[in-house]
Amino acid sequence: MKSRGYLGEFELMLLLAVLHLGDEAYGVPISRELERHRGRGVSVGSVYAALERLEGKGLVTSTLGDPTPERGGKAKRYFRMTKEGLRQVHETRRVLTRLWQELPEMKLAVEREG
Amino acid sequence: MRREPPLAATWMLEHLSSGARDEALSGDLLEEFCGGKADGWYWRQVLAACAVSWLRSLRVRLQMLAFAMLWSMAAPAWNRVCDQVDTAPVWERVWQMCGPFWWILALCGWTLLHASFLWAGIAVYVLGQKACGHRFQEHNIRRAVWLAPLILLPVYGSAFLVASLYWFSWFAHARLADSLADRIVDVRLLADLLRIPYLAALLGALWGVVPLQARRLGWAVPEGAETEAETGAEAPSTDSFETRRFLALMTGAGVLNAMFAGIVLVRFSGLHTMHLTVLLARACGFVAVGVFAGAVGAWIYWKGPSSPFREHPPLPFGLFVLTCASGWVWAPAMTIFAEQASAAASFVAAAGTFLLVVGARAAFGPVFASCGASAFPAVQGEAELFTDVLGNTRIDFSGAAIALSLYAAGAAMLTHWAYTAAGLMALAAFLFAWRSGGAQKERATERDAYRRAALRLAGSFIVAILVTAWALLDGFAHGDRGQNAAVGASGSHSALAHAGAGSKNKAQGGGYVLAGYESVVLWPYPEKKQIVAPVRFAELLLIPGNTQPLVIRFSGSYRYVQQPNKAPGPLAHVAHGTPLGVDIEAQNRAPLSMDAHQELSGPVPTALCREIEVEIANADNREGPVSLALLLSDGPAGHQRTLYLGEQSIASMEREHFQFKSAPIRERLRFAVPAEAKLRRFSEMTVLLLPEIEHRFIAPKIAVVGFEIFPR
Numbered sequence: 134m135k136s137r138g139y140l141g142e143f144e145l146m147l148l149l150a151v152l153h154l155g156d157e158a159y160g161v162p163i164s165r166e167l168e169r170h171r172g173r174g175v176s177v178g179s180v181y182a183a184l185e186r187l188e189g190k191g192l193v194t195s196t197l198g199d200p201t202p203e204r205g206g207k208a209k210r211y212f213r214m215t216k217e218g219l220r221q222v223h224e225t226r227r228v229l230t231r232l233w234q235e236l237p238e239m240k241l242a243v244e245r246e247g
Numbered sequence: 248m249r250r251e252p253p254l255a256a257t258w259m260l261e262h263l264s265s266g267a268r269d270e271a272l273s274g275d276l277l278e279e280f281c282g283g284k285a286d287g288w289y290w291r292q293v294l295a296a297c298a299v300s301w302l303r304s305l306r307v308r309l310q311m312l313a314f315a316m317l318w319s320m321a322a323p324a325w326n327r328v329c330d331q332v333d334t335a336p337v338w339e340r341v342w343q344m345c346g347p348f349w350w351i352l353a354l355c356g357w358t359l360l361h362a363s364f365l366w367a368g369i370a371v372y373v374l375g376q377k378a379c380g381h382r383f384q385e386h387n388i389r390r391a392v393w394l395a396p397l398i399l400l401p402v403y404g405s406a407f408l409v410a411s412l413y414w415f416s417w418f419a420h421a422r423l424a425d426s427l428a429d430r431i432v433d434v435r436l437l438a439d440l441l442r443i444p445y446l447a448a449l450l451g452a453l454w455g456v457v458p459l460q461a462r463r464l465g466w467a468v469p470e471g472a473e474t475e476a477e478t479g480a481e482a483p484s485t486d487s488f489e490t491r492r493f494l495a496l497m498t499g500a501g502v503l504n505a506m507f508a509g510i511v512l513v514r515f516s517g518l519h520t521m522h523l524t525v526l527l528a529r530a531c532g533f534v535a536v537g538v539f540a541g542a543v544g545a546w547i548y549w550k551g552p553s554s555p556f557r558e559h560p561p562l563p564f565g566l567f568v569l570t571c572a573s574g575w576v577w578a579p580a581m582t583i584f585a586e587q588a589s590a591a592a593s594f595v596a597a598a599g600t601f602l603l604v605v606g607a608r609a610a611f612g613p614v615f616a617s618c619g620a621s622a623f624p625a626v627q628g629e630a631e632l633f634t635d636v637l638g639n640t641r642i643d644f645s646g647a648a649i650a651l652s653l654y655a656a657g658a659a660m661l662t663h664w665a666y667t668a669a670g671l672m673a674l675a676a677f678l679f680a681w682r683s684g685g686a687q688k689e690r691a692t693e694r695d696a697y698r699r700a701a702l703r704l705a706g707s708f709i710v711a712i713l714v715t716a717w718a719l720l721d722g723f724a725h726g727d728r729g730q731n732a733a734v735g736a737s738g739s740h741s742a743l744a745h746a747g748a749g750s751k752n753k754a755q756g757g758g759y760v761l762a763g764y765e766s767v768v769l770w771p772y773p774e775k776k777q778i779v780a781p782v783r784f785a786e787l788l789l790i791p792g793n794t795q796p797l798v799i800r801f802s803g804s805y806r807y808v809q810q811p812n813k814a815p816g817p818l819a820h821v822a823h824g825t826p827l828g829v830d831i832e833a834q835n836r837a838p839l840s841m842d843a844h845q846e847l848s849g850p851v852p853t854a855l856c857r858e859i860e861v862e863i864a865n866a867d868n869r870e871g872p873v874s875l876a877l878l879l880s881d882g883p884a885g886h887q888r889t890l891y892l893g894e895q896s897i898a899s900m901e902r903e904h905f906q907f908k909s910a911p912i913r914e915r916l917r918f919a920v921p922a923e924a925k926l927r928r929f930s931e932m933t934v935l936l937l938p939e940i941e942h943r944f945i946a947p948k949i950a951v952v953g954f955e956i957f958p959r
Contacts, residue, residue: 160274176299182303
């Protein structure tokens with residue numbers, strides 16, 4: 134039985150980036166996507182480390198692409214979200230949304246801005 | 248033009264980080280770098296990747312690390328068990344039965360004895376993990392069992408060597424606790440020093456024994472067949488650059504290991520007799536150990552987690568060893584010559600390197616040819632047409648490098664930097680053989696390759712034995728300097744007189760240097776003959792109401808030895824004089840140890856003594872702290888019981904009190920004798936002079952005047 138653990142902040146961002154990039158989700162675009170949204174740099178090594186951890190949990194799968202000359206003959210490693218990953222993303226979103234909505238002043242502020 | 252990322256960073260990424268992501272990660276970094284990222288960005292990414300990798304690698308092994316540390320705490324206790332086994336009288340008879348090859352059996356027995364502690368640790372760890380529901384790959388456990396003694400031996404030897412070289416004075420007299428329980432909780436330096444080899448061996452052996460669950464969670468370094476089987480990934484092919492790099496690395500590791508073995512053997516072997524059979528047997532042993540050490544060094548890299556040869560070797564390991572061994576066999580001879588500061592070391596190194604490279608070209612050439620890349624420079628007849636190469640002529644610096652190496656080697660020889668000269672000559676020989684030799688492009692059958700390599704090794708082996716025997720003979724003929732310590736003594740006046748059977752240089756008067764003694768024993772000048780009845784110290788101390796100290800004038804010997812010796816050997820130079828009048832110094836890099844040894848005419852009960860005062864005369868004008876320690880002992884040599892009374896700093900040698908001495912300064916140091924000492928009585932007193940770095944190679948000019956024993 135898989136352990137039911139909620140996703141960490143970085144893991145959630147990674148999964149969303151993988152989801153957003155679709156078939157082009159490999160190290161470079163994922164890092165760029167995270168940089169774009171977070172506004173600060175991210176280590177590609179830590180991206181891979183987190184993705185491998187997610188892969189270990191069965192939330193993503195990876196496949197090696199063909200080696201390309203511009204990458205020195207090294208293959209790309211494409212990541213794709215699994216059904217379980219998608220389920221956990223939705224679950225985390227649901228919990229976070231509920232938590233945010235239960236904060237009265239935040240709710241009022243959001244309503245005022247809206 | 249395409250930019251290239253920093254080579255050092257790429258090397259770090261490939262070797263110092265782990266995981267199957269290496270290829271994808273390095274490709275990603277290269278893609279970003281070529282997209283305009285700076286060198287600094289690339290370095291930061293690589294360092295971050297390495298740090299993440301190390302942390303993950305450690306995290307999955309936290310339990311193993313904790314277990315290895317806990318288990319190695321018991322190593323000093325196990326060492327006591329080993330000591331008891333080692334000193335069992337039955338071994339003396341076994342060694343006698345084995346004749347000159349006793350040391351092989353002794354080494355095997357020692358290894359088994361100490362490895363059994365590690366094997367027990369591995370068994371406890373694996374069984375404990377299995378009890379917790381973890382599973383392991385059987386071949387990983389088998390590998391751990393083999394790896395443990397292989398790691399223990401060199402680490403134990405290195406730890407012993409380093410401790411002997413740098414803390415010899417302290418190391419020789421440090422003692423562990425008596426009981427097994429006390430040894431386990433002992434955290435002093437000697438106990439920790441004993442634990443280090445076991446900890447390193449256990450960590451090295453258990454590193455690959457990671458539970459499968461951890462591997463599946465993506466924490467572990469992917470290695471072994473199970474990862475491939477689980478992921479179904481295709482085995483990565485090894486490119487020619489990778490293959491060439493790893494072959495060079497393994498060959499180099501073998502050479503270094505063989506040299507290290509040579510250095511250890513040279514330091515620890517004592518050759519005091521010159522018989523041809525013994526000499527040849529010793530030379531044969533040296534060469535065989537060199538080959539064995541080289542093979543072990545190469546094997547560790549070959550089977551290492553980052554080695555591409557582990558799963559897909561380009562050639563059989565046996566063939567690799569046979570090929571490289573024709574170079575490794577020269578390492579012991581080179582080391583022996585180098586220890587004697589002989590120029591022959593350089594030529595032996597050059598010959599060995601040349602043979603190694605020639606053999607490697609012949610054996611490895613087909614491997615690279617099959618990789619589809621030229622590993623070796625083109626030789627005449629293989630080059631392209633002249634018109635084809637006009638546009639891309641390469642400048643060849645190898646000739647200049649060879650010439651520079653030769654000049655530098657000559658300069659190093661003149662200044663007696665034997666190892667530097669040997670290294671430079673080896674470099675010149677390597678470049679020459681690499682550039683001029685022809686690679687064998689046709690792939691011979693494996694049988695032919697084995698046959699050729701074996702023939703080459705057989706020829707090299709025989710010649711190497713003769714050269715090693717010559718090196719040993721040379722060392723013997725020149726005062727055994729290579730085999731033992733070299734102590735030089737110069738008399739400030741005609742004090743040193745030839746008195747020992749083993750010494751060879753006769754004193755000629757003032758200002759001369761007597762070189763190359765294995766050790767020196769210095770006796771004070773004999774005073775006028777006095778007929779004195781034997782003193783019964785015990786009775787003197789037992790006089791009721793006596794508070795006067797028992798005064799003993801120092802009449803023993805000063806002994807100067809170098810590690811690993813603890814006492815003067817059979818070739819010790821024996822002379823008359825005092826440390827105040829002679830200069831004794833080491834003529835090699837081994838620290839000098841000095842003690843003053845006083846035998847008493849009868850045993851003194853320890854319980855009757857309250858304090859012992861040592862009076863010294865200090866005429867040393869070299870600034871630097873020197874401590875003095877006092878050791879009481881009793882019993883026949885080899886089975887002595889001792890009582891260490893501690894050490895005290897000599898005030899006149901401390902930096903703040905130091906002054907130039909035109910005449911010897913008298914100083915007294917007092918040592919308390921414990922009331923409840925395990926040593927019931929003592930018949931010998933040894934004063935140990937423990938100098939700091941300034942006096943490690945030049946004996947301090949400090950003489951012992953006498954002792955005063957205060958009754959309790």
